[in-house]
Amino acid sequence: MIRILFYVLVVLAIGAGFAWLADRPGELAIVWQGQRIEMTLMVAASIFVTLIAAVLITLWLVRSLWLSPHTISRYFRARRRDRGYQALSTGLIAAGAGDAILARKMAVRTRGLIRADQEPLIHLLEAQTALIEGRHDDARKKFETMADDPETRELGLRGLYLEARRQEAHEAARHYAERAADNAPHLAWATLAALEHRGRTGQWDEAIRLVDQARSAHAIEKAEAYRKKAVLLTARATERLDADPKGARDDALAALKLAPDLVPAGLVAARALNREDNLRKAAGILEKLWKATAHPDVASLYIRARNGDSALDRLKRANKLEAIRPNSPAALIAVARAALDARELLLAREKAEAAARIAPSEGVFLLLADIEEADTSDIGRIRYWMAQALRSPGDAAWTADGVTAAEWRPVSPVTGRLDAFEWKTPVSQIDGPVEEGSVNPAEEAIRNLPPVTPAPAPVETVRIVEVEKPVVVSVERPAEPTSEMAATAPPPAAEPQPAVPVKAVPPEDGKRDETVVEPFFGRPPDDPGVRDPKAAEQQALRLF
Template identity: 40%
Template sequence: MIRLASWIVGSLLITALAAWMISLPGTLTLEVANYRMQPRLGAAVLIFLVIAIAVIIIWTILRRILGAPRHLARRNRERRKEQGVQALSDAVIALQAGDPARARHLAREAQARLPTNAAARLLEARADLALGDMPAAREHYRALIASEKTAVAALTGLYDQARAQQRPEAALTFARKAMALAPSSGWAADAVFDDMTQRGQWAEAVAMVNNEQAGSRAERARKRRRQAVIETARAREAENSAPLAALDHALTALKLLPDFVPAALIAARVHINRGETRRAMSLLRRIWRATSHPDIAALYAHAQPGASALERLKRLREIIDVPPPHRAAGMTLARAAIDAYDWPLARQALAPFVDGDVTQGVASLMAEIEEGQSGDQGKAREWLSRAVRAPRDPAWTADGIVSDEWEPISPVTGRLDAFEWKVPVTVTHRAAEAAPLPQLPAEAALPLAPATNPT
């Protein structure tokens, strides 16, 4: 209704305007080719308007006709572009859905419609890689390296291809090239760093970590830990050949991670070998209070070279109360008491931990106590039987491997800082093939700390 009223009002206004123009007084004389016209002024204005409108309409029609081929060509280009983008999108979906053959077909279709789009060729290379067509993928990637825009993406693909073909040297070469082009490339930096740590190039590795940018608190903590682990690895490597350098690296690691047990053990051993027993014991006391790690307590007991079993037991009583506050302390004290033939103290140290879920270490120590104190072979065998079924004690574990000592990298994956102090989930051991249980060894395994403290 409003539209109809607006149309009627508009028509009336136009009609009134035209009538007013025609009724304007005066005449206009026009002479064209010996023809003279003298229309009224209003009629002349109206004629001019009509002619102008006609000229505009005719020019618009002519321009449309003349520009039709160009317009059709543009429409075709737009349509091909839309089809290419759609094919590219479908190719990504197909590759993600696990259909590389269809993804390659769609990528080629997208490349035909988008010849300047590098993403289509990159996607085709990815599809070739997924199909196992390594030569075709390599050709695509090498062609993409020539462009600065796609060089890093192409090197990423070549890196993945080299790893799939078990060519670590070639993969490392591609990672180094990608890192040179884009220093912020995370995968390239990780690949180069992992290679350095696996080769034991600790100085280069720590220099690389030092140059990392750490913005958040979590990133700074991760950087500090990596620095500490590398410094500890350097100390471990130099402990026998260059003890002063090893001590410097270990103390640097402890500045970064004050309670890092492997670094503390190396620093304490160097102090002991240099005759600096007080420094070693002071360091070990601090780390023991923070971590309750059994290796710390064991080294504390042996801090004085040549000390007797009774002297070692006396030294442990300085840091471990009776009854012991936790299993690690109890097992450590029991081990020292057994070595000193103090059977009542050994039994008292383990008393809080023999009920309920007894671990293998506790059961083995109790078997030693039963046999050593009273010679009761029956009770000793009973404890050994319990040890077979008992849960394991924490140990240095990485990727299913159990090691007697901490190591900087995993022997399985080569990953840095893989070893954790926790209860193993497998029975794999690096030093020897798996055995059911030791038959009351002369010196039992060192006591183990709670799994809640994997420092």
């Protein structure tokens, strides 16, 4: 645009000059070698401009003819390069699509049209072609060549890293990742890979430094960097808790500032403060963390923070947690356990049943079985709660990559991924989805459980039937214990068992009296115990 405007201005200037000469006519006389040449001023100006134009055109023609070989060679070279780049583009697309034949064909054509030292992407095309053809050794050599070139160093290191991961050569993969991270801290894959290795080997200081570098280089997001640094600080604090409680406390508090909902950081900070006898600050941290997460580990540490507390003191602390998070299953279970320890069995049963109604799980039904054992020692009711526990979803636990751990860990033991453990129910223990309108299993279990009734005194039933034939009296009494029964019978309970309801059936002529036993919970029990056919025999006594 500027060039066109310049040309327009030049033409306007020439036109203005000719117009100025036209308005001012004059004569021009030239004497040269005895000859006098006369002409007007306008003709002289026109001849002068024409001569200048002719000189310029002549110079352009001479220059074009002189440079024509170079121009022709440059044209063919540019055409050859364009064909090479077209083949390179087609080859890369074919390699990405998995077309090994076309990719290899385009790689050969590209190398014939473009030199590899001019275009490093040729090495990438050949490496990708070797990978999809299964020639991993050739691909690794190409990646090594790329790693030696400053222009393609990061690309070659990434290829070598992926190949080392594929062959499970973790040490080689760590070496390539650290080289890439040192040369280019802004590479997210290199930073994360180096973090995985340093986390797996426990190099927390180096890992924290690497996270700070990655955040400064904007390799990872700010929130992600804060979370990872908090996890690393928590891991270091956990490791230093026994040897250096003060340092562990500082690391854990710093981690809580970066990630306020990180439960392991709060637990470590509270334990370190408890060792320093700073119980009030530890309780404040746990209460704040409990309000945010309602984690069972937080409740357990809060209730048992002081070793000298009585069971009633622990129950008061559990009630305080329930006041902070009412209607929380974790709070109800914590109160139920504390009440069980304090022998407040009615309160323990009430809270445990409420927790079972809100979130039925294996742990809450096992807790109900413990309460039942402490309250009634009824074997049948205890077995009933244990059967409900077997049919209920499992409790939440620290889980990462399908592995469940008793305590939180900073890295996954399977993949080495940082911050992999989550507090959730393991996938293998999750039941199917509950249909809308279906009955809560905890409600049904509690409703089907009959009340405890005292066992009546044993009574012998004597039935006399008057018939024309001799009268036969049927006496029902328990059979005498035998040696076989004594060996297989369960030990007697500490308290009398509730009586099993018996329905009497009228005897028929020539048949002895029979009884039908109703199920304990409206259906046959899961474990009816040992049955001996000799115990069901009846003795007949003739009176006449």
